[in-house]
Amino acid sequence: MAISVVMPALELTQETGKLVAWRKREGERVTKGEVLLEVETDKAVVEIEAAADGVLAGVKAIAGDVIAVGKTIAWIISPGEVVPQEEIDAVNPVAAARTQVARAAAATSEPTPPGAKMSPKARRLAREHNIDIAGLRGSGPGGEILASDILAFAESGSKEAPASAETETLSSVARLMAERTTQSWTSVPHFFVVREIDAGPLVEALEKFRSSEQKAGGVRITHTDLLVALGARVLKKHPRMNASWAGTGIRANKDVNIALAMAVNDGVVTGVIHNADVLAVSQIAEQRRGLAERAKAGQLRPADIAGATFTISNLGMYGVDAFSAIIVPPQAAILAVGSISDRVVPVDGRAAIRPRMTVTLSCDHRVVDGARAAQFLNDLSEAICEPGSHVR
Numbered sequence: 001m002a003i004s005v006v007m008p009a010l011e012l013t014q015e016t017g018k019l020v021a022w023r024k025r026e027g028e029r030v031t032k033g034e035v036l037l038e039v040e041t042d043k044a045v046v047e048i049e050a051a052a053d054g055v056l057a058g059v060k061a062i063a064g065d066v067i068a069v070g071k072t073i074a075w076i077i078s079p080g081e082v083v084p085q086e087e088i089d090a091v092n093p094v095a096a097a098r099t100q101v102a103r104a105a106a107a108t109s110e111p112t113p114p115g116a117k118m119s120p121k122a123r124r125l126a127r128e129h130n131i132d133i134a135g136l137r138g139s140g141p142g143g144e145i146l147a148s149d150i151l152a153f154a155e156s157g158s159k160e161a162p163a164s165a166e167t168e169t170l171s172s173v174a175r176l177m178a179e180r181t182t183q184s185w186t187s188v189p190h191f192f193v194v195r196e197i198d199a200g201p202l203v204e205a206l207e208k209f210r211s212s213e214q215k216a217g218g219v220r221i222t223h224t225d226l227l228v229a230l231g232a233r234v235l236k237k238h239p240r241m242n243a244s245w246a247g248t249g250i251r252a253n254k255d256v257n258i259a260l261a262m263a264v265n266d267g268v269v270t271g272v273i274h275n276a277d278v279l280a281v282s283q284i285a286e287q288r289r290g291l292a293e294r295a296k297a298g299q300l301r302p303a304d305i306a307g308a309t310f311t312i313s314n315l316g317m318y319g320v321d322a323f324s325a326i327i328v329p330p331q332a333a334i335l336a337v338g339s340i341s342d343r344v345v346p347v348d349g350r351a352a353i354r355p356r357m358t359v360t361l362s363c364d365h366r367v368v369d370g371a372r373a374a375q376f377l378n379d380l381s382e383a384i385c386e387p388g389s390h391v392r
Helices: 093-107 120-128 147-156 172-187 200-216 223-237 281-296 370-385
Strands: 003-006 016-022 035-040 045-049 054-057 066-068 072-077 190-198 258-264 267-273 310-314 333-337 341-347 350-364
Touching: 045 172, 120 147, 147 172, 172 267, 190 370, 200 223, 200 350, 200 370, 223 258, 223 281, 223 310, 223 333, 223 370, 258 281, 267 281, 350 370
Parallel strands: 258 310, 310 333
Antiparallel strands: 003 072, 016 035, 016 066, 035 045, 054 072, 190 350, 258 267, 333 350, 341 350
């Protein structure tokens, strides 16, 4: 029986996906669970596995195509089987081949002419900013003009693209990061709440966890693992912080799924630890290590990036004292964590040196107000000061 290969929905609000690459050629045998194609979403490039054993046939999309979620783009058939009759007319290998040749030519051609392929958002932005796209070569596949290209020219104050202008071609991950952070910063009403916290108990707890994990031969636990465990449990007490903006209202999330911002060679991606509020610290560490390894190898799976309800970004290991992070829509907030460093503070009326860290909570004002944000940070601070009472 023929199995259709469709553009998957990897996120709640996803309407389309971009086909980055086929990992199998038409006519090749595929095995269930084997990586079949790569799809670009709003957050990352994800590997999609084959749903069945068979032969890849009836391929209707090529790299660079933006495809509606749920649309059939190929079939997996048994040897000797044919693509379902109703699909035959839609499959046009000759047209696909011509498209491939045209795109290959565009990739090495001169700057894109005025009728160049461009996203609807980019076209709208070009009109709004009165930008002449003649001579502009976009950063997308085959020179496609993206919204980020238009915004870059608008910010530079230029109305025409210099004929000899050269731009660095961004990777899919870097381009996505640029587009999504711009979209978030310009559309989400951010506000920030900052708190300096005594990190002494957290440091002590980490030493105890590491000692026990080394004896058991487990994964090395980090401050981030402890913060995920503590943050997830505090979020359970503050459901509005764990909610999402749904366009016209607020959507409550029953699960607490913490996304971790992770640096890769060409940008930042987020991997999700699902149901973090019920996981032991060692389980969180195991999942975090797996996510980091797959992210660096460019092999994140759909489940690795889906369903996040809150994000933590920790730059403490880079010596950063404090910073403000940009929210990942539709989440309501993101926690930015700075380094742990010794500071002189008053303790029982006397000067003392204590390890301190600064955390900054970025919030979407449509979902969370200042009082709720402050209450969440207060409870998180208390949990960090008494980690042994909250996690195991």
